[in-house]
Amino acid sequence: MKANLSEATVVVAKKKLSSDPSTTDFSVKIKGKIIKGFVVRRGSGFYAYQNLCRHLPVTLDLNDNSFFNHDKTMLQCQMHGALYEMESGLCVGGPCEGARLRSLPLQETDSQLIITFPEDVVAEEVLDG
Ligand code: FES
Numbered sequence: 001m002k003a004n005l006s007e008a009t010v011v012v013a014k015k016k017l018s019s020d021p022s023t024t025d026f027s028v029k030i031k032g033k034i035i036k037g038f039v040v041r042r043g044s045g046f047y048a049y050q051n052l053c054r055h056l057p058v059t060l061d062l063n064d065n066s067f068f069n070h071d072k073t074m075l076q077c078q079m080h081g082a083l084y085e086m087e088s089g090l091c092v093g094g095p096c097e098g099a100r101l102r103s104l105p106l107q108e109t110d111s112q113l114i115i116t117f118p119e120d121v122v123a124e125e126v127l128d129g
Contacts, residue, residue, distance in 0.1 A: 008028060008030060008117040008118075008119075009028075009114060009115065009117070010028055010114075010117075011113070011115075012026060012115065014108075014110075014111055014113060017039065017041035020041060020042065020043060021041055021086065023038050023039065023040045023041070023061075023065060024038065024039055024065065025051060025061065025063075025065050025067075028117060030117070035121070036059055037050050037051050037104055037117065038051045038061070038067060039115065040067065042087065045087060046108060047086060047087060047089070047106070048105075048113070048115045049089050049102060049103055049104060050102035050104060050117075050121055052101075052102065053077045053079065053082060054082070054091055054096040055077065055082055055094065055095045055099075060075060060076070060078065060084075062078045064078075066078055069083060074086065074092070075089075075101075080095055082094030082096050082097075084101055088100070089102070102121055104117060104118070104121070105118065
């Protein structure tokens with residue numbers, strides 16, 4: 001399913017995202033903290049984000065891999081309904097409109113997605129606890 005190449009890298013099998021659109025979440029443990037992320041597939045594109053709403057420090061899906069609005073056209077925070085564009089992470093509706101999800105660098109191979117948590121994301125998450 002996933003494997004850590006280093007303390008801040010996650011590998012996701014593309015076959016987990018066979019539907020269009022679809023998402024899968026993942027987490028890494030760094031310095032004793034669990035840091036969460038997710039990948040969304042739309043069409044042939046894959047986009048990785050830190051799983052942290054820009055309104056309040058909660059996961060978008062409230063930990064059940066439910067990242068979409070009702071018609072699956074947007075990502076939606078399950079807490080207060082903030083709507084984010086899948087391709088950009090920009091919040092276009094809700095209490096944090098204009099803010100942006102933290103994008104995670106993603107490398108694509110034929111069968112895998114390799115996602116990295118940058119140092120500043122790790123530092124922010126550790127500080128926020
Ligand atoms: S916590 Fe996500 S919209 Fe409020």
